[in-house]
Each structure stands twice: as C-alpha cells, then as structure tokens.
Amino acid sequence: MPKIQIPTPLRQYTGKQGAVEVKAGTVADALSDLVAQHPDLRRHLYSDDGKLRAFVNVYVNDEDVRYLQKDATVVGEDDSLSIVPSIAGGR
C-alpha cells in the first residue's frame, strides 16, 4: 500500500506515526483515506471550504502534485507521498 510521510508538526494528529499506509488510486483518495483514519488532521490540511491549504504541499515521490495532475495524480502501490508544510523557525 502507498505510504504518506507525515511531518513532525502534524504527527500529534496521527498518534505520533511518521508514516501512514493508505488505500489509494489517486492523491485525492490517499488524502481522504488519511483524514478518515486520522480525523484531527482535517483542519490542518483542508480549509473550511474543503480545499487543500495553500501552505501544505503534497508530493508523490519527489514530484510536487501541482505540477502533475494535482488531486487526480495516480498513486501506485509502491509510491511514497509526502506532506510538506511550511516551517519558518531559525533562531
């Protein structure tokens, strides 16, 4: 099953798991299965109108889905998805 890599700031909503296996044919399926497994993640990934938040980037392997077929990007069994939110710390 494809895996979604969860960044540290969001692991508090996945029971501390760093990667979650999902049932998925597309990126949209993968994210909806992830949110179904971990409902607390929803508000961090989606805005109130149901759109993926603009500061949350999703990658299939090393490609940004915005430059593939976005939500409709096909996800294979061995693919690794990553959620990469922006962080700003530095001091």
Next chain:
Amino acid sequence: MAAITEAKPATLNNDEILRYSRHLIMPEVGMEGQQKIKAAKVLCIGAGGLGSPLAFYLGAAGVGTLGLVDFDVVDYTNLQRQIIHSTADVGRKKLDSAADKLTAINPFLNIKKYDTRLSSENALELFKDYDIIADGTDNFPTRYLVNDACVLTGKPNAYASIFRFEGQASVFATEEGPCYRCLYPEPPPPGLVPSCAEGGVLGILPGLLGVIQATEVLKLILGQGDPLIGRLLLVDALGMKFRELKLRKNPDCPACGKNRTITKLIDYNEFCGIRGEEKAVETGAGDIQVEELKRRLDAGEKLFILDVREPHEYQIANLGGYLIPLGDLPKRTGELDPNREIIAHCKMGGRSAKAVDILKQAGFKNVRNLTGGITAWSEKIDPKVPKY
C-alpha cells in the same frame, strides 16, 4: 553554474595564504577560488540559531565582507543552540557578541553590523551591496520579505528553516530557479504552525541546517558543484534521513513569474495576517494581571486556574492549575464548572487567549486570560517558579 560574484578578486597576503592552505590545495577552490571568497559579500539575516554556524563557517572560510542583521540581545534560552554567543554575552547585543567571535576567528574579515529589524523600508537598500543573502530568520513575514527583496534585487537566497527535529533547505531566487513563493505561495494562518519558542527545537538542528546554508553560499561564490537550486532538501534528524524534493519555478508566481504582481515590497505582517511578533500578547478586555490574581488568591478567593499548556510544560513549572492542553480543550469543556470564575493561563498568554475564546463560544461567561502567563508570574510574583 557560473560564479555569482563579479567583483575583482582580492589578493591574499602570506598570512592569509597560510590560513586558507587547506582550501588553496584543493583544485575546486585554489587561489582563484579563495580570492573569490575574499571578494564575496554575504548578508546573514539573523545571528541566532541558523546564523551562528552560518556566520562562523563563512567567517572562518574567509568570506571577505560579512554583513549581519539583528536587533536582538542574547538571552539565556539562546545558548542551547546559538553557539556564536556565550554565557558571558547574555544581555549583550547579538551583533556585538557575534562580531567579537568572528573577529577572534578571522581578523581579516570586514564585518558589517546592522542593528535593525529587517523591514520593507530597509531591505532593498541593505541587499543591494551584497552578492548573496542567507536567510536565518524565524518567522513567516520575514521569510516572505527576504524572498521578495531577493527577487527584486536579483540576489540568490541561501535558505533554511527548522522546527523541532526537522529542517528544510534550498537556494531560492536565482535567475533561472524557483523562489520561496513558488514553493509556498501563501503563509499558514497565524497560530497553526508553532514557532520554535512555542514548539521547541533540538539544539543541534540549526547547526545542521546552518552549515548546509553555509555550504551552499560557498558553492555559489565558487561556482562549483550543484547548488540546491530547484531542490528542497528535507532533513529529519530523528530518523537521520535526508530527502530531496523537486522544486519548479511557478510560471504564475506573483514574485518571480512572467506576469509578476509584486513589484515592490509589501506589508508582510498584514500578508501573514498578524500584527507583529508573537511575543507577550497584548492585554485585552477581561484579562487579569498577575498582581490581581495574587491579591485575590491571597484573599482566599476560590478561583479556578486552568492551565492550557502541554503536560511536559506543566512538569517544568506550574501554578497548581487544572491541566487541559489547548488542543484538547474543545472536547473537554465538560470537565469545567461554568458557574465558577475561570482564570486561563499558558506560558506567555497567547494560547490561553485562544482558550478564553473557545470557552466563551462554548457558553462560559466568567473566563479571564492571565496576561503574560506563567512567565509574568515568575517575573513579577514568584521568581522561584522557573522561566523556560
């Protein structure tokens, strides 16, 4: 990749030749490369976690002109990671502390200190005299400001950011490469992504990432290797995994795209939806000061103290309050008595202000936020309560 600096190479004296011998004997650097390093002008934004190793290594490597921008003073909580500052520097300006260390390592440096907060008013003027900008700041408004100013002045940005055990690094705003806005067009809403002050950071992490920034700066100066242009390096210190993601230049990017709309610097606090630094939260109506709380507790009033921090913070210091972390509060309001006066507190007053809003929306009438949190209590009432 062509070298970024076009200034006339500086010559090295015999002391410098000896000092840089381990560079000079490598063909990738050599005399020509070391002269480029000496001629280079690099501006480090921030002399903190990332800025410490960054400035240290760039100074040791012989970057001729090293600009430092910082407005802060050294604090005890900085010493766990900001290795350019020492215990004796607490209370000194970070600029002075950093400049002393850099001069001690390398007296041949030309260090320029800018005792100011980088702003839309001064960024373009500051950047124009430099070849490369290294962004070691700690908040979203400044990240976007540095990016836009780099794009507008045509200066590459050696970028890194950190959070807890994770870091990101890239080189933005080169002529052909993507900029920070190509990666993240919009900042997260305030409060959703905690800062290092709120979320913590492993002391070593800024070391790892700051050294990666310094490496990229030197590669840009030398025109050697493959800089992190169009690539985002993800560092996971817990798993000790380094991963790389592809970054593309967004043709519709408002900062660097063909039909760019950002042609001058904007109000970045407004852009990021915040009023300023996330420090002690301003007093709002219905807030209670620590002095008043002390007086009423001493008078024997039965106030209910609600602590909305995390359990590990409670272990560091507490006021004996009832602990419900802010994230759990919406689900746990049933544990609270709506008929009692509730005083909510956290570390500084930010999270407890949100807690007050949550409780008021849940129908609680008599809820007040403790201004300045347990930190203010430690400072003004009881110094035995440790600050963290």
